[in-house]
Amino acid sequence: MAILTVRDLAVGYAQHSVMEDLSFSVAAGDYLCIVGENGSGKSTLMKTLLGLQKPVSGQILLGDGLQKNEIGYLPQQTAIEKDFPASVREIVLSGCLSRCGLRPFYSRAEKKLAEENMARMGISSLSRRCCRDLSGGQQQRVLLARALCATGKILFLDEPTAGLDPKVTAELYELIASLNRDGLTIVMISHDLAAAVRDCSHILQVGTRRFFGSREAYLQSGAGAFLFQGKRGGGPS
Amino acid sequence: MIEQLVLYLQYPFVRYALIVGVLIALCSSLLGVTLVLRRFSFIGDGLSHVAFGAMAIATVLQLTNEMLFVLPVTVISAILLLRTGQNTKIKGDAAVAMISVASLAFGYLIMNLFPTSTNLSGDVCRTLFGSTSILTLSGRTVVLCTVLSVAVILLFLFFYNKIFAVTFDEDFVTATGTRAGYYNLLIAIVIAVIIVLAMNLVGSLLISALVIFPALSGMRLFHSFKSVTVFSALVSVLCALVGILLSILAGTPVGSTIVAVNALAFLLCWAAGKIVGRARA
Numbered sequence: 001m002a003i004l005t006v007r008d009l010a011v012g013y014a015q016h017s018v019m020e021d022l023s024f025s026v027a028a029g030d031y032l033c034i035v036g037e038n039g040s041g042k043s044t045l046m047k048t049l050l051g052l053q054k055p056v057s058g059q060i061l062l063g064d065g066l067q068k069n070e071i072g073y074l075p076q077q078t079a080i081e082k083d084f085p086a087s088v089r090e091i092v093l094s095g096c097l098s099r100c101g102l103r104p105f106y107s108r109a110e111k112k113l114a115e116e117n118m119a120r121m122g123i124s125s126l127s128r129r130c131c132r133d134l135s136g137g138q139q140q141r142v143l144l145a146r147a148l149c150a151t152g153k154i155l156f157l158d159e160p161t162a163g164l165d166p167k168v169t170a171e172l173y174e175l176i177a178s179l180n181r182d183g184l185t186i187v188m189i190s191h192d193l194a195a196a197v198r199d200c201s202h203i204l205q206v207g208t209r210r211f212f213g214s215r216e217a218y219l220q221s222g223a224g225a226f227l228f229q230g231k232r233g234g235g236p237s
Numbered sequence: 238m239i240e241q242l243v244l245y246l247q248y249p250f251v252r253y254a255l256i257v258g259v260l261i262a263l264c265s266s267l268l269g270v271t272l273v274l275r276r277f278s279f280i281g282d283g284l285s286h287v288a289f290g291a292m293a294i295a296t297v298l299q300l301t302n303e304m305l306f307v308l309p310v311t312v313i314s315a316i317l318l319l320r321t322g323q324n325t326k327i328k329g330d331a332a333v334a335m336i337s338v339a340s341l342a343f344g345y346l347i348m349n350l351f352p353t354s355t356n357l358s359g360d361v362c363r364t365l366f367g368s369t370s371i372l373t374l375s376g377r378t379v380v381l382c383t384v385l386s387v388a389v390i391l392l393f394l395f396f397y398n399k400i401f402a403v404t405f406d407e408d409f410v411t412a413t414g415t416r417a418g419y420y421n422l423l424i425a426i427v428i429a430v431i432i433v434l435a436m437n438l439v440g441s442l443l444i445s446a447l448v449i450f451p452a453l454s455g456m457r458l459f460h461s462f463k464s465v466t467v468f469s470a471l472v473s474v475l476c477a478l479v480g481i482l483l484s485i486l487a488g489t490p491v492g493s494t495i496v497a498v499n500a501l502a503f504l505l506c507w508a509a510g511k512i513v514g515r516a517r518a
Binding site: 050072104146 | 270273274394395396397398399401402405406408409410411412413414415455456459460461462463464465
């Protein structure tokens with residue numbers, strides 16, 4: 001049984017759909033990359049998958065015993081509120097919230113989990129720093145550590161490398177690939193097709209030419225050829 | 238001067254007023270950071286005008302305890318405003334502006350049409366800027382204020398982690414399976430309670446100052462949510478104490494004295510923040 005199944009999904013705003021008849025499934029341990037042109041509805045799709053907005057029609061099913069509070073999410077870089085006073089530790093720990101239910105305070109185990117995830121992302125030394133003083137790459141690691149506190153099963157990422165320099169981008173992709181090797185299911189939106197194809201196991205292409213299947217099938221089909229040409233040398237969208 | 242203070246403090250109602258003032262100041266500072274960062278401060282301002290309108294009606298009806306009427310009206314308005322705000326941003330803004338000026342206008346109109354005392358402008362002034370003297374708080378109000386303040390403080394402590402998470406990133410909280418909507422509702426209700434409470438101390442026009450100044454002061458100096466919250470609570474309590482004592486000694490209106498002290502504290506924190514920032518750089 002797949003961990004995530006999407007059937008005949010249409011997504012959009014207020015009954016006006018930007019994407020229709022979408023069906024695909026993600027098995028545990030998969031690394032699915034969602035690619036497509038700007039404005040093809042990738043972010044809208046992700047918000048719908050996460051339950052941030054209602055689907056126009058169709059079904060999204062969680063399987064394999066996955067609960068709604070076992071999902072991790074790395075939002076599109078929103079540029080953390082400029083004035084927000086929050087330490088790295090506070091933000092990472094807030095990822096444990098979905099484990100708490102009505103319990104008002106974090107348990108010792110949850111605090112330990114936060115420490116472990118900060119260590120895993122290499123940000124332990126920043127624990128007391130204010131998040132707004134960190135670089136873009138460091139901020140993404142903080143938010144990734146928070147997402148890991150929320151899940152041990154599936155991680156959704158929306159353009160995690162937008163606005164980062166090439167070196168930091170490569171490091172972040174390697175980090176995500178290593179999380180996948182450790183058994184975490186990954187669903188990632190990317191505008192960076194070359195990097196996406198290198199690491200992922202499956203590809204969902206939305207927009208003018210729809211494709212869903214394994215990475216090998218995608219490379220043979222040539223479905224992404226025009227994207228490769230369009231994107232090469234282009235900056236981040 | 239100190240003798241005068243000691244003399245005043247011998248009266249139990251002065252001591253009660255001090256306790257209530259401190260509790261209200263503590264409550265109002267707690268949610269300040271959330272309000273400032275979520276751009277809810279305009280809702281706070283709007284609600285205080287609603288509270289003014291409700292207060293006018295309560296005065297005209299000559300209710301024995303005005304707060305029992307003002308509180309539900311303000312809480313309901315808070316819930317309604319939050320609901321409209323969720324649909325689209327502009328609508329929410331317009332709704333707040335509309336409701337707040339309308340209740341201000343109707344409040345004043347009602348007080349003019351059905352004057353309950355000969356000193357109309359005095360009544361209006363009291364509702365807008367707070368009691369001229371803290372000593373005019375009635376015994377019932379003191380009890381109600383104490384109960385509500387303690388409730389607000391307990392709620393805040395109990396939901397502290399949730400309030401932080403929802404303030405920092407609502408989408409993440411929703412996506413990971415926590416109902417952020419409930420906590421938004423909670424925040425709105427608590428804000429309404431705080432506004433009605435603070436109205437007793439500083440009046441409806443000055444409430445925002447009591448909520449926002451301590452948080453802004455804390456944000457000049459500290460860099461984690463917890464330290465900003467703790468610091469703003471301390472500053473708020475200190476400013477309230479100093480303000481109340483000053484107003485007793487100098488015979489100034491208590492609300493504006495407290496707000497003036499808060500503004501001074503903000504300037505100090507701002508300057509200190511600049512100096513610390515320069516020393517680090």
